[in-house]
Amino acid sequence: MKVAVLSFAHVHAAGYLRLLSRMPGVEVIGSDPDQDLAAPGEVRGRALADEVGVAYAPTYEEAFAWGPDAVIVCSENARHRPLVERAALHGVSVLCEKPLAASVADGEAMVEACRAAGVRLAVAFPVRFSPAYAAVKAAVASGEAGRVLAVSGANNGSMPNRARRWFAEPELSGGGALMDHTVHIADLLDDLFGDARPVEVYAQTNNLLHADEVAVETAGLVSVTYSDGAVATIDCSWSHPRSHHSWGGLELTVVGERATLEMDAFDQKVHGFDERRGRGTELPFGADLDELMLRAFLYGPEEGGIDVADGEGGLRTLRVVAAAYASAESGAPVAVG
Amino acid sequence: MPPLHIGMLGAGGIARAHLPGWLALGARVSVYTVDGSARKLAAEYAESGHAVTAADDLGGLLAGVTAVDICTPTPTHRELALAAVAAGRHVVCEKPLALTARDAEEIAAAAVASGVRLHPAHVVRYFPAYAALRTAVARGDLGELAVLRFTRGGARPQWAPWFGDPAQSGGVIMDLMIHDIDIARWLAGDVIRVHARTRGVEHATRTPAEVVTATAVLTHASGAVSHINGLWGLPDQRFRTTFRVAGADGLLHHDSTAVPGFRITAQGVRAANEGIPTSPMTESPFLAELRDFVASWRLGGPEPRVSTRDGVEAVRIAEAAVESSRTGRVIEIEEAAR
Structure with missing residues (x-):
């Protein structure tokens, strides 16, 4: 290969x-x-x-x-x-x-x-390969969680422009935190909700974080309404401190009629403190989501496992982001195109 | 100051939370209810030698007390508060002050006209983690705030049916999320725009397993945005509150269940509801709140942490969220109204 x-x-x-x-x-x-x-x-x-x-x-x-x-x-x-x-x-x-x-x-x-x-x-979209997400999906798919009413999620990271400047240059990135961090959770929900599709988006953004450094939005809250009535609110902000020892994370709470579920895709870690460097430290021991994604892409999904997102799915999540930008601009909910 | 004599209206859950606070402040308490439950509560306390009695007549009670503490269901707040204010009594009123900003403003204006204090009991401002957060934010530790998140959830209240009727309680937004709406405004200032959605069974039918949850996005005049999330959940949903507040210079977060100071890890059987209540590791926030209110009654006393306007504005924002949730529209809060 x-x-x-x-x-x-x-x-x-x-x-x-x-x-x-x-x-x-x-x-x-x-x-x-x-x-x-x-x-x-x-x-x-x-x-x-x-x-x-x-x-x-x-x-x-x-x-x-x-x-x-x-x-x-x-x-x-x-x-x-x-x-x-x-x-x-x-x-x-x-x-x-x-x-x-x-x-x-x-x-x-x-x-x-x-x-x-x-x-x-x-x-x-590597997060769909998270075992924590698989557990959420199993609880929803089996019906044990009941009908999903609402989801609240956060995908916060530190502003990535020190590693790669273009992330905060809209002509190259398409935007800031809203473009960078809405799509991971939007993709999980695209998979989790099956046939239910995003129909309306409300978003509010600001650039109060790193305002002196970049012009793009660095913080945002996005509420997405799906065709079955479910509502998901996503915090896509680059609000994780840059000097923090970790990059950020992704959390999701799913409120169903018969169960409330929580997942954290990146907190399978031993936490500690490094005296020599004078800062917190962590030892991730969870699955390598990028590796699982690459394997599925190259060799197909594991038996009963999830597959990589396809282009159509990627396009649906991009449409959510486009509606979010239109909503942040107008201050009103916007239908997903 | 003469000894405190408090007229406590109501004898339900919040009255029981306030009562030990009043007694710790040395107050004599007369409890008034319309359903006879005052006698039961007074008898419980009198048995252990406390100065708690039941009052039969509201007019007589108002004539004799220093202040009243309104711990009744929300729809009764307006009438009781106006009566107390008319009698020249300071008023402590459980949140929400009223179901509409208009009613809340009417009560507030009446208190001003009578020269008495009106204290909306937004007790979360006295919970130590939230107080510490506010101190740090006010000191500028986080720089300018950009994005705030709050969650609050637990089992759906089943002890009093009026909570399950949105016409009486205002629903999960007005009754539960108003706590964090107030905290968000306390930290990041006035709110100009509100969008909210409510999902699940708003009007409880008293079948236990009914969930209602709501999400609200608040935009502050500063440009900061707040996400407020509330849940009246399944019977085994453990009560929990969280916050995560990010500013240009830092981040503070808290989970009420993560660091309890003390926890019971086994008690033989899995307890229904919360089981043995965990002992607070700090002074009761209710006591701290009531002490703060009482201190302001002295001539030249300090302003309390929660002002009347704070209570009115919390209702205004919550009312906008309820309206947004009902209509699907974004609700703008005009500057003239704030």
């Missing part, structure tokens, strides 16, 4: 390269020619490939000429589309970093290009 990681713009590229290089039977190369928009000091291109210890293709032409069975697109959100279309042209399965695109128009074009070419388009 030959896998190429296209662009190292996203912080996840290095992690994917490492995981793929450790998978038996997988050959991996990286390619990162478009470094024009990187900030000084961001480790990109061959330097990153060398650091991780994987082969490097200086151009995308060479990466595709190598004959990959699958590619993973890790470019800036606004640059997903050309790489996905290129993969479609070459007939190569593609896993695209989330969100699917920076605009619904791009997302639609990508889904259509892959459909027309008969190429599989998947979107990188």
Whole structure:
């Protein structure tokens, strides 16, 4: 199995390269020619490939000429589309970093290009591979939780622009925290709610966090109403302190008619304190969600396990985000387009 | 100051929470109810030598007391508060002050006209974790606040049927979430925009397993946003409150069940409801609240932590949330109304 990681713009590229290089039977190369928009000091291109210890293709032409069975697109959100279309042209399965695109128009074009070419388009939502989410899903799917009434979720992280500046540059990212962090929980609910679809979105945002540094929204609350009446309120803020020893997390509370469920996708950790560094420390011992996602993408889902999100699902979550931006702008609830 | 004589109206759950506080402050308490339950409560306390008696006549009671403490169902607050104010008595009133901002404003205006104090009993301001949060925020530890989250939930109240009737209690938003609505406003200032949704069975039929939950997004004049989440849940839903408040310079969070100071890990059987109540590790927040109110009755006494306006504004925001939940619209709160 030959896998190429296209662009190292996203912080996840290095992690994917490492995981793929450790998978038996997988050959991996990286390619990162478009470094024009990187900030000084961001480790990109061959330097990153060398650091991780994987082969490097200086151009995308060479990466595709190598004959990959699958590619993973890790470019800036606004640059997903050309790489996905290129993969479609070459007939190569593609896993695209989330969100699917920076605009619904791009997302639609990508889904259509892959459909027309008969190429599989998947979107990188690793949290759906969390065992905690599997437990939530099992309780809901079996009917034990009863009808789901409401969900409240938080996907808070620290502002990611120090690792990669483009995250807070709207022409590349499509926005700020609302674009970056609404989609993970929206994707879980897209899966959890089955046929129920998001119909209306209300959102309020501000940029009171890091106001002196970036112009995009850094905090936001998003309420999504689904076609079965369920309501989900999501805190998508970059409100996790940057000097904190962890990156943030993802929590969900599901209120059903017959059970109340809570999950924390990233708190399988031993917590402690590091005296030498004078800060808190943690030892994650939970499942590696990225690894589970990559395995499902490359080899298909495990027996009874969840599959990667497809392009249509990625497009639905992107439409929720687009409606959220329209609502934050108008101050009123907006129908999901 | 002459010895405190409190006219306690009502003898239900919140009266029982306030009563030990009044006694700790050295007050004599006369309890008045319309259903005879005052006698039972007074007898319980009199047995252990406390100065608690039952009063039969509201007019006579109002003539003799220092202040009244309204611990009755919400729909009766307005009439009782207006009577007490007319008799020239300070009023402590359980939250919500009234079911509508209009009624709350009427009571507040009457208190001003009579020159008496009106204290909305937003006791969460006296819960130590919330007080510590407020102190840190006021000191500027978190910088400018950006996004606040509050949750509050427990088993659906079954001890008094009026809670299950939104026409009487205002529902989960007005009765339960108003606590955190008040805290959000206390921390991040006035609220200009409200969006809310209520799900589940609002009007309880007294079958036990009925859940109602609501979510509200508040936008403050500062631009900060608050998420308030409330749950009247299943019979085994453990009472729990949480907050997470993030500002430009830091983050504070708390879970009432995470650090109880003391917990019972076994008691032989799985207790219905909460089982043995866990002992508070600090002074009763109800006592702290009542002491703060009483201190303001002295000439030149300090202003209490909760003002009359705080109680009115909490009702205004909660009423907007109920309206938003009912109509599906966003409710703007005009500056002139605040």
